[in-house]
Amino acid sequence: MRVDLFDFDLPDDNIALRPANPRDSARLLVVKPDAETILSDQIVRDLPSFLKSGDALVFNDTKVIPAQLEGVRSREGAPDLAVSATLHMRMAPDSWKAFAKPGKRLKIGDRIRFGHSGEACALGTLDAVLEDKGEGGEVTLRFDLSGPALDEAIMAVGHIPLPPYIAAKRPEDERDSQDYQTIYAREEGAVAAPTAGLHFTPELFAALDAAGIERHFVTLHVGAGTFLPVKADDTTEHKMHSEIGYVSPETAYALNAVKASGGRIICVGTTSLRLLESAASKDGALHAWSGATDIFITPGYRFRTVDVLMTNFHLPRSTLFMLVSAFAGYETMKSAYAHAIACGYRFYSYGDSSLLFRKSDP
Incomplete structure (x- = not known):
């Protein structure tokens, strides 16, 4: 596909330079491609009301190092x-x-x-x-x-490598050492934070637990390649940089059990999604997995195991905007981003979030 199809204009005022405080007070755009009401404006702490008992959230527990x-x-x-x-x-x-x-x-x-x-x-x-x-x-x-x-x-x-769209506007400071790390980070090795996870608080975890939502962890060490723009004119010409990841046998077993019992897998962040899709066979079964993945997901990709994706708002012409367009539908995501910009949603690493339900396969 042509890369310029994934371009859009984003005003500077929509780029977040600091996270919401508290973290779970950020806005949440819920996108249901197959529903009568496709878009709805919510708050991150409303997340439990869109899930059901027996669903499973999958978090990336990588920890940012001063790289x-x-x-x-x-x-x-x-x-x-x-x-x-x-x-x-x-x-x-x-x-x-x-x-x-x-x-x-x-x-x-x-x-x-x-x-x-x-x-x-x-x-x-x-x-x-x-x-x-x-x-x-x-x-x-x-x-x-x-x-x-x-x-x-x-x-x-070393010091924390803030994304270039933040670093160009202000220097790193002491607050970033806390703000640019999830509360559950434990496996050191990431260059960039899995930013969808920055919205979670102990209070939100408690609400999810009370709602019967399972919580599981995988590890994908996010690389600096996530900051790189796509310079090719066509997606077939773009080369993804590899990232190292790990899915334990216990996690694969637990998530297969969730699917077997009718629950949904909700990935918190595109990193978790890319890792699970790398670890899944064509029939959707997950397996223990470790190694490097350079999976590149664009419209036309058939998802194997992930049902719902929570993710922040991404750069124009980026591989991540291509991924969300593949997940929820290209036209749906163009409309969703236009709505987010018009309504003042905050974009990128410290910005607001979205909850995307997977578009049904044609």
Whole structure:
């Protein structure tokens, strides 16, 4: 499909720079493609009223790490060069793939010292060698530290990589270390938060429990590729960046039991959905799964296991707007986004949310 079909105009005033407070007071646009009333304006804390006992919510429990590193490249015979690197996928105990700027000026074999003004961090210097270069500024960095020692050094010198549409308007601050993390985050490794989950509070969890809604967790470490625009003219020409995920045997078994008893699977976030669709066989059965997924969902995709999706409002021309268009219907989502913009919904990571019911297959 043509990528420009997924374009739309979004006023700057609709882009959220801070989350709602409390988190579950954000607005919720409910979209039911096959119902008489397709769109309805609600609040996130109303979520239990749209679900039923025996349904299951699936959350991504990945935890955002301070994956934005600033450093200095040193190369014999060349002046020092300031380098910014966003880690996005761990390849080995001492190696990460990253998006680096200025990528074109870096060469294989360059040494980069990360930290405060390139100085040693509390655990020693955080040095890396540029081991490989890919397209679009992607590089592979092999660090002098490895395993837990590298993790601690990254925690010491890195900072939270706010999405570019927020970072361009204000700097990261102390509030973001709390705001840009779900209350149930536990598996470290994400570069970006699974933002639909940012709306949940202990009070909302208690209300869902009281309504008999099950709660299950999977892990998909969201990569920096989620921020990248689609530059191709056609969706067939776009390459997705892989992300590492994990579905436990216990979770797969529990979700299969939910489906067998007539319950629905509600994914909180596109990351949870992409992981479950990767772990499902064609008949919809879920299996224990681990590895890298680069699943790219566009209109025409036949969903295997997910019934309902809770997700924030996404970028124009993004793979995620393509995904929601595949899930609830292209025309429905164009109308839903037009309604959201006109009604002042807040977009992107810190914005409002939507609850999408899957459009029936033709």
